[in-house]
Amino acid sequence: MSDWVNAGRIMDFGIGKAVLVEIEGAKIAVYRLEDGFHAIEDICTHDGGELASGCVEGEEVICPRHGARFSIRTGEALTAPAYEPVYRFPVRVENEIVQVRDDRWD
Ligand code: FES
Numbered sequence: 001m002s003d004w005v006n007a008g009r010i011m012d013f014g015i016g017k018a019v020l021v022e023i024e025g026a027k028i029a030v031y032r033l034e035d036g037f038h039a040i041e042d043i044c045t046h047d048g049g050e051l052a053s054g055c056v057e058g059e060e061v062i063c064p065r066h067g068a069r070f071s072i073r074t075g076e077a078l079t080a081p082a083y084e085p086v087y088r089f090p091v092r093v094e095n096e097i098v099q100v101r102d103d104r105w106d
Pocket residue numbers: 044045046047048049063064065066067068080081082
């Protein structure tokens with residue numbers, strides 16, 4: 001099983017602003033929503049746009065390249081031109097530190 005990696009202190013996370021974490025080459029965008037923390041892959045499934053630099057509206061992030069929307073909570077692609085979801089990673093908080101883990105190869 002892969003290790004948990006520190007993404008930052010809780011206080012470092014603003015609502016609607018991504019913190020980018022890299023785990024062995026995988027870029028992961030970690031977000032704070034009203035109900036807690038969520039992490040999705042930082043690669044748009046349409047054509048590789050970096051979602052962490054996209055605008056956030058509510059629980060959705062908008063790809064900065066062509067405007068596809070993804071659910072931060074589920075990774076689901078909500079609008080064209082993206083149709084495939086982005087991967088969603090497990091997140092936890094330990095001693096005020098937000099941690100993320102790449103569980104794709106467990
Ligand atoms: S690369 Fe994200 S919508 Fe095209």
